[in-house]
Amino acid sequence: MSIFRKKGRSGEKIETQWSTAMRNFRKDKMALTGIAIFVIILIVALVQTMLNPKGWSTLTTDFAKPPSWHHPFGTTDSGLDLMSGCLKGALQDLIIAVIVSTMALVIGTAVGAVAGYFGGLLDSVLMRVVDLLLVVPLLTILIVMSNIFSSGGGSPLAIALLIGFLSWTYISRLVRAEFLALRERPFVEASIALGASSWRVITRHLIPNAIGVIMVNTTLTVAGAILLESTLSYLGLGIVPPAVSLGMLVQDGQGSATTSPWQFFFPAGLLLIIVLCVFVIGDGMQAAFDPRNARRRK
Amino acid sequence: MAQPVVSVKGLEVSFATEGGMLNAVRGLTFELAEQEVLGIVGESGSGKSVTALALIGLLPKTAVVKGSVEIDGEEIVGRAEKDMYKMRGSKIAMIFQDPMTSLNPVYTIGWQIIEAVRSHGKVSKDEAKVRAIELLRLSGIPRPEAALDSYPHEFSGGMRQRVVIAIAMANSPRVMLADEPTTALDVTVQAQVLLSLQSALEKTKAALVLVTHDLGVVAGMANRVIVMYAGRVVEFANVDELFYRPSMPYTHGLLGAIPSHAEDSDERLSQIPGAPPTMLNHAGGCPFAPRCPLAQDVCRSTEPALEPVATADGSVHLSACHFRDEVSSMPVASMFKGAEQILEGAEDSGH
Incomplete structure (x- = not known):
């Protein structure tokens, strides 16, 4: 893709949007901290799940034990190691989040771009579809659909696809609004005057200008997807055992929040940290992609 | 060519x-x-x-x-x-x-x-x-x-x-x-x-x-200039011809509205009174006629064609004016001086 770094024969690179953004991002301490924490959680979760795949399904006789060396996050009422559960759940949530946000990003940007750039009838039709999806409560659709799709117990993939299919509307509306404003800017006319096709104008000029908005809202979708999955699990419609998610653990633990608080606070805290990291990263990306904003920080 | x-x-x-x-x-x-x-x-x-x-x-x-x-x-x-x-x-x-x-x-x-x-x-x-x-x-x-x-x-x-x-x-x-x-x-x-x-x-x-x-x-x-008015070419000439022998009152007006940096010019700029017409349902007649100090009845009834004006060097000089030959021999922008004074008078009486 064109926005990635290119090397000249002399080895001297041509400054591209991507390389500038990356350089700016590297100066953003907040965002870097967010990434670091996020990656650490990811690695620990991966390693733990690989080394001890049975961790969450091995029953012990330690019922509702507080954190100790043997069980750093304590155990559940049924004697399961909570750290294994939290990490496995975090991994599961992240997989769902990646699928959902990718779907929201691709569908939302495509629909918003087409509607905003071409306008007219196409715009009206697409936006009515979006309206339709927005007015019907998301949760209701999910409840109905998840019953149909996951009659044999919630498959994480099916749930991810469902949430993804329903959460692109927000991005599409924002991208459309952004495109409506951007397409009237003179540089768009100038690039058409230089022989750019509609496809070229959209991919090379409009999307790069809207990338900040797109990035931030994609990260919001990531957080939203994790929370939505938690809600579904909480309602018993999401992921079902033996699969595990943080939302499910929070739901299980909330009843004992006062008696054995670790059962609630570890999964909830981990969920909070992950969502916060994603927000901070998104914020940093938006700043990094705006050449003006980022240069001023020097 | x-x-x-x-x-x-x-x-x-x-x-x-x-x-x-x-x-x-x-x-x-x-x-x-x-x-x-x-x-x-x-x-x-x-x-x-x-x-x-x-x-x-x-x-x-x-x-x-x-x-x-x-x-x-x-x-x-x-x-x-x-x-x-x-x-x-x-x-x-x-x-x-x-x-x-x-x-x-x-x-x-x-x-x-x-x-x-x-x-x-x-x-x-x-x-x-x-x-x-x-x-x-x-x-x-x-x-x-x-x-x-x-x-x-x-x-x-x-x-x-x-x-x-x-x-x-x-x-x-x-x-x-x-x-x-x-x-x-x-x-x-x-x-x-x-x-x-x-x-x-x-x-x-x-x-x-x-x-x-x-x-x-x-x-x-x-090298060459087209003067447009109300969607139409009203004058076309080499740049020197246009600046020294404008043959359309509108061009005179444009030239008269350029500020001069010459020391002896403490005159006020001349202006073309009125505003350009909208090109909606053009009725006929010269579109510049309502603002033209030289306008005659023929200008209000018949739209002049874009036709050649005689030039010294034989280059093409076209003008859309019934009185193109007369206008081309007038000093630049002189015809608008009167309009200028009328406006000035109106301004004075307003105070």
Whole structure:
């Protein structure tokens, strides 16, 4: 893709949007901290799940034990190691989040771009579809659909696809609004005057200008997807055992929040940290992609 | 004369509006050879920008275009949008009015020029980069290598306009259109930008259509001038002919409205009273008649044809005025002095 770094024969690179953004991002301490924490959680979760795949399904006789060396996050009422559960759940949530946000990003940007750039009838039709999806409560659709799709117990993939299919509307509306404003800017006319096709104008000029908005809202979708999955699990419609998610653990633990608080606070805290990291990263990306904003920080 | 680069015949552009058909351009005809500069002047709404957009096929879809526009022998009018992509940038390029907004803010200057170079024809990235530096140097950017990595917002207006010119000449187009290229710039920068434009023309041998309301720019750049009024050509002449022997009262008015820097000119500028007509349902008669101090009955009833005026050197000088020969022998703008005094009197009595 064109926005990635290119090397000249002399080895001297041509400054591209991507390389500038990356350089700016590297100066953003907040965002870097967010990434670091996020990656650490990811690695620990991966390693733990690989080394001890049975961790969450091995029953012990330690019922509702507080954190100790043997069980750093304590155990559940049924004697399961909570750290294994939290990490496995975090991994599961992240997989769902990646699928959902990718779907929201691709569908939302495509629909918003087409509607905003071409306008007219196409715009009206697409936006009515979006309206339709927005007015019907998301949760209701999910409840109905998840019953149909996951009659044999919630498959994480099916749930991810469902949430993804329903959460692109927000991005599409924002991208459309952004495109409506951007397409009237003179540089768009100038690039058409230089022989750019509609496809070229959209991919090379409009999307790069809207990338900040797109990035931030994609990260919001990531957080939203994790929370939505938690809600579904909480309602018993999401992921079902033996699969595990943080939302499910929070739901299980909330009843004992006062008696054995670790059962609630570890999964909830981990969920909070992950969502916060994603927000901070998104914020940093938006700043990094705006050449003006980022240069001023020097 | 060699094969003309641009050949416009009977160009008509109209827009369907709620009030009826709005005729923005009515019967425009001209030819332009390599390296020739045609100035198109006129007030806002006279149809000059619409003409420029028609030449590059960028009019909104609501526009009805008739007549013929040939660029390098290829017809533009009625051409499918898909085929226009190939023409734009390679055969015909446009320089827009406001350099502050006509560059994409999220890309470096280098990226944008390389993009333009590579968009037509197969050029490697390295070659494109070398060409980009060359183009920047030609358009008068100091330290072009360093400029490649700059963003548009780091450049001043004049520098940006030079970048825009560099992009326009990237594929050596046959014709360049400049729509008010210096209007948004400081006077001191204008001259530099015009110089860049001139060297761009020499390098690419392109023809230039210069749309402007600045007669100073026209005097400095153009070989020939079209004066437009109410969507119509009202005068067409070589630049010297037009400035020394204007043959249409409207041109007199435009020339009289240029501030003079001569020491002895403490006169007030003359102005053309009234406002240009809308081109909605034009009734007939000379469209300038309501504002013309010389208007007679014939002017209000019959629209004058664009016909030749006798010239000393035998060059073509056309004027759309019933009294073209009389007007051409009058001192520049003298006829508007009266109007000036009338307005002044009205102003005094108002106080």
